[in-house]
Amino acid sequence: MQDVQWIVVHCTSTKVSRKVTVKDIDRWHRAKGWAQCGYHWVIYQDGSIHPGRPEQYAGAHVANYNRHAIGVCYVGGVDENGRYADTRTPEQKASLWYLLKELKQTYPKARIMGHRDFPKVAKECPCFDAQTEYADLNK
Ligand SMILES: [Zn+2]
Known part of the structure; x- marks a missing residue:
């Protein structure tokens, strides 16, 4: 992947x-007909960071922007009552940062954004305001 312009949080x-x-x-995304896990990185509840799709390949995580976007995903986003919520554990927050x-x-030119910050995205993902939280990193 060349010219990475966005780092997208999911x-x-x-x-x-x-x-x-x-x-x-990987199984869910292949079932959609995609090559493999669409995210480049996945963060589990214990804060461990796991590689998904290698960064040299375009991901499959944000429609129309995949060619220039790295995808990072934390596990969660729905509370025990089935509502969308920022469920990140302290470990996930630290690892995300x-x-x-x-x-x-x-990718110094890339801007960190949440999935929902992109146009026409009718999702809550990633269930928190990534641009505010990572404003310092985006400076
Ligand atoms: Zn997403």
Whole structure:
């Protein structure tokens, strides 16, 4: 992938207690006809960071922008009552910050945004205001 312009934050839109793995996402995304897991990085509830699709390949996570966008996804985004919520654990928050900082070093021109910040996205994903939270990294 060339000319990365966005680093896009996502959630899996699954219940906070559900242990979703890259393997699960890979299966879901292949079922949609995609090559493999559409995100480049996935962060589990324990804060561990897992590679999805290699960064040299365009992802499949934000319609019309995939060719220039890195996708980062945390597991969760839905509370126990089935409502969209910022369910990030302290470990996930720390790992997101760390990973996004690293990615900004690799792609200094890229802007960190939440999935829902893109035009015509009728989703809550990633269930928090990424541009406000990462304003310092976007400077
Ligand atoms: Zn998303």
